[in-house]
Amino acid sequence: MILEVKSLSKAFGGLVAINNLDLGVIEGEIVGLIGPNGSGKTTLFNLIGGVITPDSGEIKFNDREITGFKPHIVCQSGIARTFQLTKPFAQMTALQNVMIGRMYGSEPVRSMRQAEEECEEILEFIGLGGRSLSVAATFGLVDRKRLEIARALATKPKLLLLDETMAGLNPTEMEDALQLVKAIGDSGTTLIVVEHVMKAILDISSRLVVLNYGVKIAEGKPQEVVQDKKVIEAYLGEQ
Amino acid sequence: MGKRKEAKLASNWKQLSASGGIIGLLVLVPLITTRTDVITWFYLTLLYIALSQSWNLIGGYAGQLNLGHAAFFGAGALAARYIWLHFGLPLPVAILGGGLAATIFAMIIGLPAFRLKGIYFVIGTLVLAEILRLVFYTILPEADVMPMKLLGTYSLIPRYYLSLLIAVLTVVIIYWISRSRLGLGLMSIREDEDAAEASGVDTQRYKLLAFTISTFLAGLAGGIYAYYSAAFRAGGLFEPVWTFDAVIIVFVGGVGTIVGPIIGSVFFVLLKQILSLYLPGGIHVAVFGVLFIIVVLFLPGGLIELMTKFRKRTSVGEHLH
Numbered sequence: 188m189i190l191e192v193k194s195l196s197k198a199f200g201g202l203v204a205i206n207n208l209d210l211g212v213i214e215g216e217i218v219g220l221i222g223p224n225g226s227g228k229t230t231l232f233n234l235i236g237g238v239i240t241p242d243s244g245e246i247k248f249n250d251r252e253i254t255g256f257k258p259h260i261v262c263q264s265g266i267a268r269t270f271q272l273t274k275p276f277a278q279m280t281a282l283q284n285v286m287i288g289r290m291y292g293s294e295p296v297r298s299m300r301q302a303e304e305e306c307e308e309i310l311e312f313i314g315l316g317g318r319s320l321s322v323a324a325t326f327g328l329v330d331r332k333r334l335e336i337a338r339a340l341a342t343k344p345k346l347l348l349l350d351e352t353m354a355g356l357n358p359t360e361m362e363d364a365l366q367l368v369k370a371i372g373d374s375g376t377t378l379i380v381v382e383h384v385m386k387a388i389l390d391i392s393s394r395l396v397v398l399n400y401g402v403k404i405a406e407g408k409p410q411e412v413v414q415d416k417k418v419i420e421a422y423l424g425e426q
Numbered sequence: 427m428g429k430r431k432e433a434k435l436a437s438n439w440k441q442l443s444a445s446g447g448i449i450g451l452l453v454l455v456p457l458i459t460t461r462t463d464v465i466t467w468f469y470l471t472l473l474y475i476a477l478s479q480s481w482n483l484i485g486g487y488a489g490q491l492n493l494g495h496a497a498f499f500g501a502g503a504l505a506a507r508y509i510w511l512h513f514g515l516p517l518p519v520a521i522l523g524g525g526l527a528a529t530i531f532a533m534i535i536g537l538p539a540f541r542l543k544g545i546y547f548v549i550g551t552l553v554l555a556e557i558l559r560l561v562f563y564t565i566l567p568e569a570d571v572m573p574m575k576l577l578g579t580y581s582l583i584p585r586y587y588l589s590l591l592i593a594v595l596t597v598v599i600i601y602w603i604s605r606s607r608l609g610l611g612l613m614s615i616r617e618d619e620d621a622a623e624a625s626g627v628d629t630q631r632y633k634l635l636a637f638t639i640s641t642f643l644a645g646l647a648g649g650i651y652a653y654y655s656a657a658f659r660a661g662g663l664f665e666p667v668w669t670f671d672a673v674i675i676v677f678v679g680g681v682g683t684i685v686g687p688i689i690g691s692v693f694f695v696l697l698k699q700i701l702s703l704y705l706p707g708g709i710h711v712a713v714f715g716v717l718f719i720i721v722v723l724f725l726p727g728g729l730i731e732l733m734t735k736f737r738k739r740t741s742v743g744e745h746l747h
């Protein structure tokens with residue numbers, strides 16, 4: 188098991204965002220994480236990523252306890268993430284953005300030249316090959332999302348958390364994005380993908396986990412989970 | 427790919443030889459002229475280059491708007507003056523001692539200061555320098571005057587060379603950092619702290635590191651002044667003007683660039699001299715205030731941006747002809 192979350196809880200004031208959650212991820216999986224707005228998906232990412240600390244419970248990565256680690260240590264141990272609202276280093280070039288990940292991530296290189304060469308390749312892979320010297324502030328939504336993934340990939344993660352990278356894309360762009368996520372999965376990176384677009388999530392996930400009010404209400408094969416009564420109720424309300 | 431590297435190498439050589447040429451000319455200045463006003467003008471420009479470039483590291487590259495820079499300039503100046511003049515140790519020891527004093531002080535206050543974020547960090551550092559100013563006006567109210575023996579043989583030339591040495595050292599250090607892994611890390615903190623953390627950057631550690639280096643260099647700049655000034659009051663070394671001159675120079679020249687603070691310093695000292703000739707005393711401060719606002723609002727890249735735009739336009743024009 189690459190990631191093991193045990194009885195994790197987090198409340199903001201009176202609101203319980205994550206409630207006694209257990210979650211296991213096996214190496215090589217692409218886990219789709221879905222649930223209505225406010226069900227705790229991003230909170231779970233923030234807990235795993237170390238942005239916030241849980242009230243109780245534990246998070247293990249490769250059998251090592253990482254609960255309460257600072258975000259940079261979580262990243263250095265091999266978990267990378269993207270942000271729902273992209274956070275590019277706006278006044279830096281795309282290449283520099285990605286180099287940060289390469290030089291500070293989990294298998295950091297020290298030499299600027301080596302980092303430059305490897306990051307050019309990552310940008311090529313992600314589809315930003317021609318724009319490596321453009322400043323990130325000039326990027327549109329699609330390229331900003333690509334850059335976000337490239338920067339996360341550059342940290343050489345074993346586990347990558349993608350937070351709604353397909354929101355706002357048109358069908359063609361989404362198809363490209365799906366291929367990209369699949370390619371990342373094929374290269375051996377384990378993925379947890381938060382996505383609202385059902386078609387996308389059904390297409391790429393090997394397993395689906397459904398959250399509602401911070402509780403896991405269903406888990407299993409994508410096609411089965413979407414027919415689950417509890418899941419349908421969570422999305423559409425009770426009949 | 428290969429072409430880009432070649433072009434890079436060529437422009438590196440160009441930069442290197444241009445910088446070497448400028449430094450060479452600056453070394454010759456006291457041999458070319460004996461006019462004290464000219465040498466003083468060069469001395470002041472170099473002092474401001476050192477001071478503003480040191481602020482540029484923490485404020486421009488790391489994006490931490492430290493408005494207490496005067497505290498470290500003052501600590502460095504005061505320590506250097508005491509070590510050199512009152513304890514009678516050699517000047518290089520005094521200058522290094524000034525830098526170290528500023529850094530030690532920065533490390534003591536850095537940890538609590540960086541618990542503050544955004545505007546609170548700005549206010550916290552500003553208040554810190556103000557506290558020091560008041561403390562030193564109170565505990566050292568007398569003017570610190572060079573002894574007659576020294577004043578009798580006072581020469582501007584060693585002061586000028588010290589300022590040249592420290593300015594070059596400062597620029598070289600910041601240039602080197604700006605092109606290193608450390609520089610990238612600092613810029614990522616400036617751009618987005620959360621994203622920097624998520625990419626593996628230990629933001630707290632690198633902020634402290636930038637602060638340490640920046641304040642050490644500010645302390646060295648203080649040493650230049652301690653060696654130059656015939657008389658000063660200790661509190662005056664901590665006046666906010668030392669901070670704001672540096673901040674204005676960096677923003678007017680081009681924040682977060684190497685050449686910005688250099689051009690800014692030349693422009694600042696030149697304009698200050700001209701304004702103080704034609705305007706009643708103190709008015710130049712108001713002019714700089716207005717200039718600062720204009721630059722921040724309409725030219726966020728500073729004079730550097732203006733020059734690049736101009737150069738681009740002329741080169742486009744050449745193509746058309």
